Amino acid sequence: xxxxLFIIVILFCSGCRTLSQLPQPPQNQQPKRIGNITSxxxxxxxxxxxxxxxxxxxxKTPAQVTYQSxxxxxxxxxxxxxxxxxxxxxxxxxxxxxxxxxxxxxxxxISIQIKESRPPKDKKYLKRVVDITGKCxxxxxxxxxxxxxxASEANSEYQKLQIDFFQYKQTLLNKYLSLLVNxxxxxxxxxxxxxxxxxxxxxxxxxxxxxxxxxxx
Numbered sequence: 001x002x003x004x005l006f007i008i009v010i011l012f013c014s015g016c017r018t019l020s021q022l023p024q025p026p027q028n029q030q031p032k033r034i035g036n037i038t039s040x041x042x043x044x045x046x047x048x049x050x051x052x053x054x055x056x057x058x059x060k061t062p063a064q065v066t067y068q069s070x071x072x073x074x075x076x077x078x079x080x081x082x083x084x085x086x087x088x089x090x091x092x093x094x095x096x097x098x099x100x101x102x103x104x105x106x107x108x109x110i111s112i113q114i115k116e117s118r119p120p121k122d123k124k125y126l127k128r129v130v131d132i133t134g135k136c137x138x139x140x141x142x143x144x145x146x147x148x149x150x151a152s153e154a155n156s157e158y159q160k161l162q163i164d165f166f167q168y169k170q171t172l173l174n175k176y177l178s179l180l181v182n183x184x185x186x187x188x189x190x191x192x193x194x195x196x197x198x199x200x201x202x203x204x205x206x207x208x209x210x211x212x213x214x215x216x217x
Contacts, residue, residue: 031068035100037080038062044084044106055081067100079198086112089205091198110176110206114213117172125165126214129177132157133207136184140203151188155181173214180206 037046039061046063049055058065061082069078080102081091087106094100120126135154142150158181168174183203187196211217 033067033100035065035067035102036062037065037082037102037104039082039084039090039104039106041084041087041106044082044087044090044104046080046082048078048080061104065100067094069094069096081198082106089201091202093198110209111212114173114176114210119171119173119214120165120168122165122168125161125168126216128157128161128165129173129214130211130216132161132177132181133210136180136203137207139184139188140200147188151181151184154184173210176206176210176213180210 037058042061044061046058046061046065047055048058048065048067058080065080067078079091079093081089082104083089084106086109088109090104090106092102092104132154135150135157139147139150139154158177161177162169162174180203183199183206187199187203190196
C-alpha cells in the first residue's frame with residue numbers, strides 16, 4: 001500500500017513539473033503609436049494618465065509622445081491633459097485607433113474670465129451662487145445612493161436662481177454655473193462614477209474657479 005501511495009505522489013509531482021513547464025500564452029499587447037502634441041500657446045506641461053497608471057509628465061508642448069493602450073483600463077483608453085499657468089487644464093482621450101496627433105487650444109483661466117467680465121455684485125445673488133457650488137461639492141462627497149438626490153437639489157436651486165435673478169442669465173458667471181450643475185447631474189446619475197475621473201476633476205475645478213472669480217476663497 002505504501003508503495004502504491006509513493007508511486008501516486010511521484011506521478012502527481014511529475015505532472016506539476018510538466019504543467020509549470022508549459023509555454024504561457026503571449027500577452028495581448030497593442031502596438032505603440034507615435035504622435036505630435038502641440039498647444040496654443042506653447043510651453044504647456046503634458047501629462048498622461050489612466051486609472052491603472054498614475055499620471056506621468058511627458059514633457060512640454062510641442063512634443064512627440066508614444067502611446068500604447070493599457071491592457072486593463074476601466075476608461076478604455078488613456079488620457080492626456082496639459083497645464084499652463086493662467087489657462088484652464090485641457091483634456092484629450094486617445095482614440096482607439098488612428099492618429100494621435102493633437103493640438104490643444106487653451107482657454108483662459110475661468111476665474112480670470114469671471115473677474116474680467118465684472119460679475120454681479122448683488123450679495124443675495126452671490127450667496128445663492130455659493131450655496132449651489134456647495135451642493136455640487138456635496139455631490140462629490142456623497143454616497144452613490146445619495147448623490148443623485150443632492151444633484152437634483154443643486155439643479156432645483158439653480159432653476160430658482162434663474163427665475164429670481166433673470167437679469168443675470170446672460171452673464172459669464174451664470175454660463176459656468178449652469179455647466180457645473182449639468183456636470184454634477186451627469187456624474188450623480190452615472191452607474192459607474194469611476195469611469196469619469198476627468199468629469200470629477202472638471203467639477204472640482206469649476207467649483208474652485210467660480211468661487212475664486214466672485215471673490216470667495
